[in-house]
Amino acid sequence: MTNRTQALSESTSRAATSRLRALSGSAGAARRPVGDCALVGAGPGDPQLLTLAALRAIRRATVLLVDELVPGELVEFALRGLKRRPRIVPVGKRGGCASTPQRFIERLMAAEALTGQRVVRLKGGDPFIFGRGGEEVQALQAQGIPTRVVNGITSGLAAATGLGVPLTHRAHAQGVIFVTGHAKSGGSTPDWAVLAQAAALGLTLVVYMGVAQVDQLHAGLVQGLPGTTPVAVVQHASLPQQRELVTTLAELPRALRDAGLGSPAIMVIGEVVNARTLAAQAQHQLHQAGHQTEQSAQAVTPGAGTSAPQRARRRA
Numbered sequence: 001m002t003n004r005t006q007a008l009s010e011s012t013s014r015a016a017t018s019r020l021r022a023l024s025g026s027a028g029a030a031r032r033p034v035g036d037c038a039l040v041g042a043g044p045g046d047p048q049l050l051t052l053a054a055l056r057a058i059r060r061a062t063v064l065l066v067d068e069l070v071p072g073e074l075v076e077f078a079l080r081g082l083k084r085r086p087r088i089v090p091v092g093k094r095g096g097c098a099s100t101p102q103r104f105i106e107r108l109m110a111a112e113a114l115t116g117q118r119v120v121r122l123k124g125g126d127p128f129i130f131g132r133g134g135e136e137v138q139a140l141q142a143q144g145i146p147t148r149v150v151n152g153i154t155s156g157l158a159a160a161t162g163l164g165v166p167l168t169h170r171a172h173a174q175g176v177i178f179v180t181g182h183a184k185s186g187g188s189t190p191d192w193a194v195l196a197q198a199a200a201l202g203l204t205l206v207v208y209m210g211v212a213q214v215d216q217l218h219a220g221l222v223q224g225l226p227g228t229t230p231v232a233v234v235q236h237a238s239l240p241q242q243r244e245l246v247t248t249l250a251e252l253p254r255a256l257r258d259a260g261l262g263s264p265a266i267m268v269i270g271e272v273v274n275a276r277t278l279a280a281q282a283q284h285q286l287h288q289a290g291h292q293t294e295q296s297a298q299a300v301t302p303g304a305g306t307s308a309p310q311r312a313r314r315r316a
């Protein structure tokens with residue numbers, strides 16, 4: 001994060017804090033929910049992987065709370081051509097800034113909705129996959145705020161596809177387990193030895209937030225899986241800066257350190273990694289071509305599907 005962006009983000013956070021204070025002070029006891037909230041999945045980062053429903057939701061927002069994993073380019077893509085842009089509030093931690101507390105985000109969403117705003121909380125991947133979306137929906141619904149959730153492509157799927165890995169190729173796997181390497185504070189970490197047994201029975205493991213825990217993950221998994229088990233790690237899946245590593249379970253900690261791959265990354269563990277159907281290179285080139293087409297021709301007009309209904313609504 002540049003100094004300028006960091007300063008911008010910090011001043012926006014200060015603005016959000018004072019706005020929350022103002023909203024809390026003025027709303028009074030007889031508040032009625034007149035706005036609404038949508039938790040929207042932005043997908044793994046490539047604007048081309050936004051769903052049409054997500055695009056529509058973003059473009060009708062009056063307040064947009066943007067998660068740390070959502071690239072600014074994606075937001076700009078989604079808002080392109082809009083006459084009235086939503087107020088954008090970056091939430092989450094970036095480049096060493098302090099994380100926006102979860103409670104604060106929930107209170108801000110609720111306070112905005114209670115004053116009639118159409119609030120969109122734009123989250124990386126899918127809101128219900130390790131995204132704390134469940135907690136947010138419960139907090140909003142407890143206050144009677146109309147809330148909905150719009151799916152996004154979860155990074156675990158995008159990372160596998162980016163490598164050409166068919167997660168449930170039936171010659172190798174009967175299913176797939178999405179698991180986090182990061183426990184909530186005070187919670188227990190996954191039992192990697194038990195997960196190894198599941199993987200040995202033919203379940204592919206897709207690990208989110210696992211990079212920092214790679215030593216524990218490795219120590220547990222080798223108890224039930226051969227060291228030759230293939231592992232793929234994908235950082236920044238779907239983005240131009242995507243990086244990937246294919247190695248074995250035995251080599252994983254060292255290979256990860258040598259490659260210098262860090263967060264955000266997905267690990268895919270299981271024989272399916274050997275069943276790659278497309279060379280990573282080809283898949284990557286496809287993405288690059290998509291980005292270039294997007295940038296040069298601006299071929300995909302965001303909101304092409306929304307502008308007509310919006311016009312119709314305005315006419316009605």
Ligand code: SAH
Pocket residue numbers: 044045069123124125126127128129130131153154155156159207208209210234235236237238239263264265266
């Ligand atoms: N709701 C998100 C996950 C949030 S948890 C989803 O469905 O994808 C955050 C973790 O997601 C990161 O630590 C990383 O493990 C993973 N992640 C998110 N975006 C990613 C990306 N573009 N590439 C690789 N991993 C990603």
